[in-house]
Amino acid sequence: MPLPSNQLAALRGLSSPTVANAIETFKVRPREAGNLSSEIRALFSELGPMAGYAVTALIRAERPAAQQRRASIFAWWDYIQTIPAPRIVVMHDLDQPQGQGAFWGEVQANIHKVLGCVGVVTDGSVRDLDEVRRLGFQFYAAHVSVSHANVHLVDFGIPVKVGGVWINPGDLLHRDQHGVVVIPHEIAERIP
Template sequence: MTSQTTLLEHYAALDSAAVSDALDALGLPPGQAGFLPVWGTPKIAGFAVTVQLEPYTPGPSGAHIGATAVADANSSNVIVVANDGRTDVSCWGGLLSLGASLNGVRGVVADGACRDVHEAREIGFPVFAKGRIPATARGRLQQRSTGEPVQLGGVTVTPGDLVLADETGVVVVPGGHLEEVLERAQGVAAREQAIAADLRAGVALHEAMRDARLAGITEEH
């Protein structure tokens, strides 16, 4: 069995499109749209630590949003914040980015909006979100749970699933399929690199990109 460290290294060398194609080939949910880096073009791959948010209701104050996840996460993790895609309120901010960065966390993917983008950029902490907004979560959101399955777009994320995010989008690899998805994705990447090499060598596009080759089908001539 491949170690977690080696798996992360291999996935970090891939892009979201190759992993999405591999998920498709195995009948698993493909990549998700709408999650974009809020600064630069970072790429992250790590095991999910999850946070579920919900609308605020008056009552005794609980844990600060995201603080438990930051405390639980380490250098192998990506924090996933589930906020039902809301972009009218921030669900991640600068102090959370700083705390996560100091813990070595690889980044955050928020199904919602974030704020304090300049602070994340200044410390080099990758944040992927569906929008940016200055409006605080205080009095608008509260934390429902940490470490439970959550919905990220149209995909369920369970703690320990692998999350890869880049400037194209986000993919979630179920924990029980890490090695087979990796093998497929590496095959996809290798085929596309070979096709690109052929194109640069003068092979016609329609020949280089024939369907059987893209699908990884062995052809007999």
């Protein structure tokens, strides 16, 4: 069940280290769990903290998609609407090395902002930084790229591992310039 808007606003008033410290006091998971690695960096830290619900997907950019292995962008947009707002897209890049092509740039940020998304967390790459910063759409990424290459959706609505942490659709996330933390649902309303 999503948090009321006033509680989400209160969460946005906290730093991610404060949220992580609060979670530890409940002893619902090991201290090292739920905190994404530092490879996932805030690119627009001046936009401040964010809290929202995970919308998950897998991408690939290295080679063109075979039609039967490409997820429908229309089904993706429909799926996004099944997750409570505000939404944070969490996208795992299947390529090795990751970040060969950016799914995220000005066009995708505009589309996803209209769909109620406030940002993206990805171990892949992003681009069009100046344009996206002006939109107020948050980028947390491991890479910056000049190209989209052959990027395409492979699957969505499944658990994904980004920054060393498994994230499920609908997980509550908090992000700021320090990083990203997953907030356990069972204690979320007791954090702010």
